[in-house]
Amino acid sequence: MTQPSDKALVPFVSVDNMMRLIHHVGIDTVMKDLATYIEEDFKRWELFDKTPRVASHSDVGVIELMPTSDGEAYGFKYVNGHPKNTSEGLQTVTAFGLLADVYTGYPVLLTEMTILTALRTAATSAMVAKHLAPKGATTMAMIGNGAQSEFQSLAMQAICGLKSVRLYDVDPAATAKCAANLKTSGLDVVACKTPEEAIEGAQILTTCTADKQYATILTDNMVGSGVHINAIGGDCPGKTELAPGILSRSDVFVEFPPQTRIEGEIQQMPEDFEVTELWQVILGQKPGRRDDKQITLFDSVGFAIEDFSALRYIRDRIKDTDFFLELDMLADPDDPRDLFGMVQRAKG
Amino acid sequence: MTQPSDKALVPFVSVDNMMRLIHHVGIDTVMKDLATYIEEDFKRWELFDKTPRVASHSDVGVIELMPTSDGEAYGFKYVNGHPKNTSEGLQTVTAFGLLADVYTGYPVLLTEMTILTALRTAATSAMVAKHLAPKGATTMAMIGNGAQSEFQSLAMQAICGLKSVRLYDVDPAATAKCAANLKTSGLDVVACKTPEEAIEGAQILTTCTADKQYATILTDNMVGSGVHINAIGGDCPGKTELAPGILSRSDVFVEFPPQTRIEGEIQQMPEDFEVTELWQVILGQKPGRRDDKQITLFDSVGFAIEDFSALRYIRDRIKDTDFFLELDMLADPDDPRDLFGMVQRAKG
Numbered sequence: 001m002t003q004p005s006d007k008a009l010v011p012f013v014s015v016d017n018m019m020r021l022i023h024h025v026g027i028d029t030v031m032k033d034l035a036t037y038i039e040e041d042f043k044r045w046e047l048f049d050k051t052p053r054v055a056s057h058s059d060v061g062v063i064e065l066m067p068t069s070d071g072e073a074y075g076f077k078y079v080n081g082h083p084k085n086t087s088e089g090l091q092t093v094t095a096f097g098l099l100a101d102v103y104t105g106y107p108v109l110l111t112e113m114t115i116l117t118a119l120r121t122a123a124t125s126a127m128v129a130k131h132l133a134p135k136g137a138t139t140m141a142m143i144g145n146g147a148q149s150e151f152q153s154l155a156m157q158a159i160c161g162l163k164s165v166r167l168y169d170v171d172p173a174a175t176a177k178c179a180a181n182l183k184t185s186g187l188d189v190v191a192c193k194t195p196e197e198a199i200e201g202a203q204i205l206t207t208c209t210a211d212k213q214y215a216t217i218l219t220d221n222m223v224g225s226g227v228h229i230n231a232i233g234g235d236c237p238g239k240t241e242l243a244p245g246i247l248s249r250s251d252v253f254v255e256f257p258p259q260t261r262i263e264g265e266i267q268q269m270p271e272d273f274e275v276t277e278l279w280q281v282i283l284g285q286k287p288g289r290r291d292d293k294q295i296t297l298f299d300s301v302g303f304a305i306e307d308f309s310a311l312r313y314i315r316d317r318i319k320d321t322d323f324f325l326e327l328d329m330l331a332d333p334d335d336p337r338d339l340f341g342m343v344q345r346a347k348g
Numbered sequence: 349m350t351q352p353s354d355k356a357l358v359p360f361v362s363v364d365n366m367m368r369l370i371h372h373v374g375i376d377t378v379m380k381d382l383a384t385y386i387e388e389d390f391k392r393w394e395l396f397d398k399t400p401r402v403a404s405h406s407d408v409g410v411i412e413l414m415p416t417s418d419g420e421a422y423g424f425k426y427v428n429g430h431p432k433n434t435s436e437g438l439q440t441v442t443a444f445g446l447l448a449d450v451y452t453g454y455p456v457l458l459t460e461m462t463i464l465t466a467l468r469t470a471a472t473s474a475m476v477a478k479h480l481a482p483k484g485a486t487t488m489a490m491i492g493n494g495a496q497s498e499f500q501s502l503a504m505q506a507i508c509g510l511k512s513v514r515l516y517d518v519d520p521a522a523t524a525k526c527a528a529n530l531k532t533s534g535l536d537v538v539a540c541k542t543p544e545e546a547i548e549g550a551q552i553l554t555t556c557t558a559d560k561q562y563a564t565i566l567t568d569n570m571v572g573s574g575v576h577i578n579a580i581g582g583d584c585p586g587k588t589e590l591a592p593g594i595l596s597r598s599d600v601f602v603e604f605p606p607q608t609r610i611e612g613e614i615q616q617m618p619e620d621f622e623v624t625e626l627w628q629v630i631l632g633q634k635p636g637r638r639d640d641k642q643i644t645l646f647d648s649v650g651f652a653i654e655d656f657s658a659l660r661y662i663r664d665r666i667k668d669t670d671f672f673l674e675l676d677m678l679a680d681p682d683d684p685r686d687l688f689g690m691v692q693r694a695k696g
Contacts, residue, residue, distance in 0.1 A: 007438060008363065014676040015356065019694035054402050056417050058450045063422050065413050069404050074411050080453025086684050090355060090452055094678040102406045104438055105428025114679035118687055150688035174685055181688050328362040330442040331462035336434050337522055339466055340498035340529050346367035
């Protein structure tokens, strides 16, 4: 059988290999490295091609392609969102991604991105908290103990020096699951019975719930001065977690305003509600936290550039490892004009 | 190691398996079947989501995502175009594609599409010629003997009963390559020294050259009455093959007018130049060929729906075969809220 040339082979990281890679590197190191890659790309924010995601909607869900490019590499993520899937034994969200070389147009990495998206979401939160949370923050309230909760806790531990996490979920089974998963993490884990109990003494408040409708996970009177709010769960039109009063009292930081105004917590606010773009804070062009009383709020929705950073990291990290397969995905005839001859010779 | 569930596995057709499949099925049958799938989708034209392709341009090339959906399946093709690649031993164009289930959002097929695109382009041309070429057409002039030329010839043979193909290329080596590749095809193959010689007695004129600039492969006085012109090579802005006079004398048929007016031969014509949409001809809503004197012209640029048809065909055709691998591409934790637990358990 015809052997493809090296150029025609695309490294593929399966779910299994992604998990092996995480354990080989160590999840704390993965979180730190991912945060570094993401921070680098926030610093280069202006040079990225910020194409809006391309969505295909149906009655039951959405399939999206999220492309971006820094001029050297091109990446996209395929991601679906089908809330009804869980009742049928399927995942609400699955994702995979591809990185290509802009100069040749050849793909250079295909990878699972369900796990990788969970990692990059948490690494982004922690990288942002490093810039915005009050100095010496060691306690986080983790409200919503679903699929993202352990990743958030471990990223904050690895990147911000978190010591203690206080868990709350409307479903105590979710809290029990999260607490069990974090047992060997080195974090002090406290399972709480109310959101009020969870936020006691916490300098960082992370909300990451699955409520579909406009919800109020944090009410205005629950949030004292000086905290950093890391709002993950308001991430699509019609889905928010915070009382508008909290937003009014906070300095709100966002990834990409045109997307956040549609998908984030600030969809509840007027169109001209003032926000600060994170890349400007990271570059020192705009202030982040100014004093101990200020409430900072990261209205996280997830942006294509964070996926791009994660794809870059995996491309670099798998070099000289066996955490990938090579897929014969690109036809590579010796003579580009003789594609048919290549097909014909394969018959032999 | 954790075993992924069936739902998390995505069938992948490599270049090697695509070639094995073609030889197993027979290229004539593949062409006929593909033409049937494409014709079916032209008949359902109106229900397709006709999202414009999403292009990322650089100084040296372009990377495009071409998505579409019929409401049941969702497909996209990744394709690059880098003319300078050939001078570096790489392909100008590489492609792969994905098909997903709209109801679940789960991918159901990943496949190479460099070969598959060559097949679908030829099958589309032949399906269109079946509707538009003069009755009893048995001879085709094939002008431009590059990568697409053999596929065009074999599709016309399988679908339209072509008996004879007359080859011409500015590079005699390309003609010799094409003639050699078609030696066992059953077609009467005539290598010609001029385009004028190639079109002698031909009822179908196919142009498929690689000229980058506005070129005139066919001049007005070369084209007599009653022929069908199958214009493949005018497929991007700035690239055309036919003298405008030919377009004025022809009835021009197109895939999707907004795209063809930018990329096709008709980019040379006024914005309101009259064209007929092929899907309406195939459904019998608009006339195709009306008489023996008429010149019909298919201004082919290639549309996402044809890739979608090709993806559907491969999905159906590989069932119960071994022409694919299963990729562990989608994370599938037993409990969707316990993605972290799945990762953690993989450590054992």
